[in-house]
Amino acid sequence: MAMQAEAKPLIERYGLQNIEGFFGEVPTELYRGIIAGKELCIVTLGRQHGVDLVGCEAATLATTLAINMLHPDMIINAGTCGAFKANGSEIGDVYLSEGPVMFHDRRIGDDPLGIQSLGNYPTYDAHQMAADLRLKLGKCTTGSSLDCLDEDLAIIKREGGMLKDMEAGAVAFVASVYKTPLICVKSVTDLIDGGEKTIDEFRRNLSMASNALRDACTKIIQYLFVDQPTLF
Amino acid sequence: MAMQAEAKPLIERYGLQNIEGFFGEVPTELYRGIIAGKELCIVTLGRQHGVDLVGCEAATLATTLAINMLHPDMIINAGTCGAFKANGSEIGDVYLSEGPVMFHDRRIGDDPLGIQSLGNYPTYDAHQMAADLRLKLGKCTTGSSLDCLDEDLAIIKREGGMLKDMEAGAVAFVASVYKTPLICVKSVTDLIDGGEKTIDEFRRNLSMASNALRDACTKIIQYLFVDQPTLF
Numbered sequence: 311m312a313m314q315a316e317a318k319p320l321i322e323r324y325g326l327q328n329i330e331g332f333f334g335e336v337p338t339e340l341y342r343g344i345i346a347g348k349e350l351c352i353v354t355l356g357r358q359h360g361v362d363l364v365g366c367e368a369a370t371l372a373t374t375l376a377i378n379m380l381h382p383d384m385i386i387n388a389g390t391c392g393a394f395k396a397n398g399s400e401i402g403d404v405y406l407s408e409g410p411v412m413f414h415d416r417r418i419g420d421d422p423l424g425i426q427s428l429g430n431y432p433t434y435d436a437h438q439m440a441a442d443l444r445l446k447l448g449k450c451t452t453g454s455s456l457d458c459l460d461e462d463l464a465i466i467k468r469e470g471g472m473l474k475d476m477e478a479g480a481v482a483f484v485a486s487v488y489k490t491p492l493i494c495v496k497s498v499t500d501l502i503d504g505g506e507k508t509i510d511e512f513r514r515n516l517s518m519a520s521n522a523l524r525d526a527c528t529k530i531i532q533y534l535f536v537d538q539p540t541l542f
Numbered sequence: 543m544a545m546q547a548e549a550k551p552l553i554e555r556y557g558l559q560n561i562e563g564f565f566g567e568v569p570t571e572l573y574r575g576i577i578a579g580k581e582l583c584i585v586t587l588g589r590q591h592g593v594d595l596v597g598c599e600a601a602t603l604a605t606t607l608a609i610n611m612l613h614p615d616m617i618i619n620a621g622t623c624g625a626f627k628a629n630g631s632e633i634g635d636v637y638l639s640e641g642p643v644m645f646h647d648r649r650i651g652d653d654p655l656g657i658q659s660l661g662n663y664p665t666y667d668a669h670q671m672a673a674d675l676r677l678k679l680g681k682c683t684t685g686s687s688l689d690c691l692d693e694d695l696a697i698i699k700r701e702g703g704m705l706k707d708m709e710a711g712a713v714a715f716v717a718s719v720y721k722t723p724l725i726c727v728k729s730v731t732d733l734i735d736g737g738e739k740t741i742d743e744f745r746r747n748l749s750m751a752s753n754a755l756r757d758a759c760t761k762i763i764q765y766l767f768v769d770q771p772t773l774f
Contacts, residue, residue, distance in 0.1 A: 336719050358719075361654045366686075367715045370602035378610075415647060417687035419741050422593045427686075454598075454659075454686060455649035461691060483599045487568050487590075509651050 311388050312369065312477050313362040315516055317341070317354045319524035320388070324531075326352055333379070337363055338372040340380075346535045351380055355477075365454055366480035373484040383542040384434070384491045384534070387482070388527050390512070390519045391475040391496040392458070395503050397448070401515050404526040405473055406436040407494035408447035411482035414465040414474070415453035428469065431482035434491040443529045448472035450494045452479030456509060458502050474502060491542065495530060497523035543620050544601065544709050545594040547748055549573070549586045551756035552620070556763075558584055565611070569595055570604040572612075578767040583612055587709075597686050598712035605716040615774040616666070616723045616766070619714070620759050622744070622751045623707040623728040624690070625680070627735050633747050636758040637705055638668040639726035640679035643714035646697045646706070647685035660701065663714035666723040675761045680704035682726045684711030688741060690734050706734060723774065727762060729755035 311317040320326075326341035333340065337356030342349065353376045355363035376382065393399030410430035418424040429452070440447045451471030453462055458474060466474065473496045485492040497519040500511035534541060543549040552558075558573035565572065569588030574581065585608045587595035608614065625631030642662035650656040661684070672679045683703030685694055690706060698706065705728045717724040729751040732743035766773060 335721070359654070359658055361658050363658070364650070364655065365648055365659065367598055367602045367712050370599045370712075371606050371716060371719070374603050374606045413686070415686055416597055417689055418596070419688065422591070423596065426591055426593050426595070427597065454645070454647055456651065457649055459691065459693060480599050480602075484603060487603070489567070 311352060312355050312364050314354060316389050316520050316523060317352055319521050320527050321352055323524055323528060324350060326350065333375050336371065336375060337368075338375055345531060348535050350531065351376070351382065365476050366452065369477035369480040370484055373481045377484065377488045377490055382490060384493065385481065385485050386493050386495055386527070386530065387478050388495040388523055389475055389477060389497070390499040390516065390523065391450070391473040392500045392502045392508065393448070393473055393498045395501045397472050399472070399498050399501065401498055401501065402519055402522045403446055403498045404522050405446045405448045405496045405498070406440045407433045407450045407473070407478070407496070408436065409433070409449050411450045411452065411478045411494060412469050412471060413453065413479045414451045414462045414469070414471060415455065417461065417465070429479045429483060431479070431486040433482065434493050436493050439530070439533060443533060445526060450475060450478040450496060452476060456512065458508070493530070495523065495526055497526065543584060544587050544596050546586060548621050548752050548755060549584055551752050552759050553584055555756055555760060556582060558582065565607050568603065568607060569600075570607055577763060580767050582763065583608070583614065597708050598684065601709035601712040602716055605713045609716065609720045609722055614722060616725070617713065617717050618725050618727055618759065618762065619710050620727040620755055621707055621709060621729070622731040622748065622755065623682070623705040624732045624734045624740065625705055625730045627733045629680070629704050631704070631730050631733065633730055633733065634751055634754045635678055635730045636754050637678045637680045637728045637730070638672045639665045639682045639705070639710070639728070640668065641665070641681050643682045643684065643710045643726060644701050644703060645685065645711045646683045646694045646701070646703060647687065649693065649697070661711045661715060663711070663718040665714065666725050668725050671725075671762070671765060675765060677758060682707060682710040682728060684708060688744065690740070725762070727755065727758055729758065
């Protein structure tokens with residue numbers, strides 16, 4: 311999870327313990343607990359210069375360290391996102407990632423290098439889980455900015471992106487390299503085609519969306535740890 | 543270094559050995575040798591799906607692994623870049639990084655989160671080295687695309703960016719977190735304000751710029767390893 315505000319409701323829900331200094335001098339933070347006999351670790355990007363780290367570089371760093379030091383059976387990239395009214399999305403909706411995770415702001419060209427720059431890293435097939443838990447499904451698309459330029463939008467539309475965030479692509483890149491199964495869980499804070507300024511909408515809805523994210527993650531953890539323990 | 547084509551002239555210059563599998567299942571590659579009694583490691587981003595990896599996520603992964611597994615005294619991020627005719631830059635010019643390394647495509651806002659998103663991670667003060675080796679100096683600015691949108695250009699101009707690349711910001715983020723001294727060395731493949739399509743100019747000049755990069759890096763290695771061995 312990226313920001314402290316996104317992770318806090320879930321950390322409190324399970325009473326996870328902050329393992330200070332686990333990642334050494336790196337800002338990345340670890341919260342850990344045992345749930346139904348299994349280890350649950352929440353990794354956040356931590357803070358730098360007094361504010362939360364966000365974005366692809368901090369997410370790549372955290373995911374690389376988490377995989378190398380915690381050896382997870384599965385990664386759940388849980389966070390908030392923007393979505394499209396035109397796709398029927400509403401504020402507070404929670405989605406599981408459907409299909410590969412893409413980038414929408416790495417424009418290199420149309421050759422193999424350009425196709426690689428789109429990412430489209432595989433995710434775990436969450437169709438059954440989404441049906442069982444009554445969660446929506448959508449394709450995650452990642453960029454390094456909170457706004458959405460016309461160039462971003464054109465690529466998102468062309469590739470079928472539905473959930474615009476700032477970390478999933480980076481987490482998916484590292485997870486794919488290490489062949490670690492990944493599910494993205496994204497809670498909608500703002501509607502890209504809703505007409506409001508993203509930063510205002512994001513700030514107003516962050517707390518509500520983070521609570522919705524906690525509730526969905528709680529269901530997912532119950533599903534993976536207790537109801538379907540043989541999945542991993 | 544990012545691409546094989548950028549690194550090859552320097553690897554051949556020193557006869558460095560490819561240490562296969564050093565980074566395990568990760569595409570990141572290591573080339574190693576002993577120069578004047580000191581270890582020289584070239585780390586490249588490696589290949590995925592048959593093409594070279596480029597960009598900030600692969601650079602973050604490689605830098606994180608390189609620091610944790612090789613414990614370098616100094617990182618030199620050597621590569622190619624775009625530059626501006628208006629600043630007097632010419633194809634094949636080689637620059638050292640001056641001042642902090644920024645990002646030009648992480649737009650979040652004007653608050654502390656937005657300021658953090660610009661990066662501006664510190665680099666080693668290379669003024670003396672640039673004077674001694676007769677290399678130019680310029681501020682590096684990084685983004686995830688080969689093109690340069692008006693939004694990118696506005697941020698580059700406002701922040702004084704001169705050398706536009708696709709990895710330096712990511713390397714500088716990780717280096718700053720681990721407090722590892724960093725110098726960026728950038729060889730100009732294309733002129734952003736030159737009127738030509740970047741991808742064509744980049745392809746045509748990549749080999750020439752990579753040879754110029756090799757010559758500059760050879761001078762820098764001689765300087766750090768032999769002439770000024772007490773600097774690190």
